[in-house]
Amino acid sequence: MSIEQTFLMKYGIHNFVSYVENGGKFTFFIRKNQREAMIRHAMMLIQGGYGETAEIRIV
Numbered sequence: 001m002s003i004e005q006t007f008l009m010k011y012g013i014h015n016f017v018s019y020v021e022n023g024g025k026f027t028f029f030i031r032k033n034q035r036e037a038m039i040r041h042a043m044m045l046i047q048g049g050y051g052e053t054a055e056i057r058i059v
Helices: 003-010 036-053
Strands: 017-022 025-030 054-058
Parallel strands (some): 025 054
């Protein structure tokens, strides 16, 4: 299991967040069918854990 998969599972967002890596930069995809509070929570966790190396998209 990758570090990213472990991260998603640790915070319980693996059911609605996925990711791809491209050249050391990560793009995280958050499904927009979640409650707004959960989307914000996931975004804060990702930004806190990955900072500028991550792009977040709501799909």
